[in-house]
Amino acid sequence: MPDTSPDFQSFASTEQVAETTTRRLLAAAEHAIAERGRFQIVLAGGRTPQAVYRRLVDQPADWARWHVFFGDERCLPADDPERNSLAARAVWLDRVPIPPDNIHPIRAELGAGPAAARYAGLIRDRLPFDLVLLGLGEDGHTASLFPGHAIPDAALVMPVHDAPKPPPDRVSLTPLALGSSRAILILVTGRGKHEALARWRAGADLPVSRIVTSGRLEVLMDAEAAGD
Ligand code: 6PG
Numbered sequence: 001m002p003d004t005s006p007d008f009q010s011f012a013s014t015e016q017v018a019e020t021t022t023r024r025l026l027a028a029a030e031h032a033i034a035e036r037g038r039f040q041i042v043l044a045g046g047r048t049p050q051a052v053y054r055r056l057v058d059q060p061a062d063w064a065r066w067h068v069f070f071g072d073e074r075c076l077p078a079d080d081p082e083r084n085s086l087a088a089r090a091v092w093l094d095r096v097p098i099p100p101d102n103i104h105p106i107r108a109e110l111g112a113g114p115a116a117a118r119y120a121g122l123i124r125d126r127l128p129f130d131l132v133l134l135g136l137g138e139d140g141h142t143a144s145l146f147p148g149h150a151i152p153d154a155a156l157v158m159p160v161h162d163a164p165k166p167p168p169d170r171v172s173l174t175p176l177a178l179g180s181s182r183a184i185l186i187l188v189t190g191r192g193k194h195e196a197l198a199r200w201r202a203g204a205d206l207p208v209s210r211i212v213t214s215g216r217l218e219v220l221m222d223a224e225a226a227g228d
């Protein structure tokens with residue numbers, strides 16, 4: 001199936017992006033569970049998805065059938081609140097009855113190399129995901145795929161060093177793994193993201209441009225980011 005081009009959608013406010021995303025996630029979960037008995041989601045790090053995670057806490061969902069993976073992780077101690085997995089746990093995952101064995105953190109405390117190899121082994125037999133959530137950095141990075149860093153074509157997960165956004169050592173799913181999904185939602189809010197978004201839409205070769213899928217690829221932006 002040919003890769004789908006991104007469907008850019010602009011919303012009046014950040015709240016509307018979070019509300020729409022929450023509804024999309026719940027609908028995708030219901031569909032996946034009806035079809036396959038489980039919902040496999042990949043979470044984004046950073047601040048933007050936090051508003052979605054907070055909204056999910058009070059939602060009626062079949063949490064026992066959710067399986068949670070992470071698009072990237074920061075190589076920080078396992079109990080560091082700056083870890084993407086702990087940030088999601090604090091506002092959502094630890095507040096709903098998702099079975100602990102269904103939450104698959106990246107063991108980034110082991111170091112970028114060992115953690116990447118370990119996570120590649122874990123996700124290899126789980127593809128395709130049902131939904132991948134991603135953010136966008138002001139330099140056009142997504143997950144921990146940064147401009148100027150070599151991205152291996154065949155690997156599913158890669159160690160990252162010298163990341164321009166702290167911490168320097170990270171682990172990231174590659175475009176190959178992130179693109180192995182039935183749906184991808186890229187959330188982009190705030191004035192600071194406008195230039196990266198404009199460059200992406202103009203065809204610049206940014207890491208986010210490498211995210212392609214034969215599934216559905218939607219970019220949910222607020223008016224500030226879209227420059228409306
Ligand atoms: C991370 C993220 C990163 C993030 C973007 C956007 O570990 O920081 O995975 O890719 O999604 O940097 O971050 P904000 O949403 O905080 O602007």
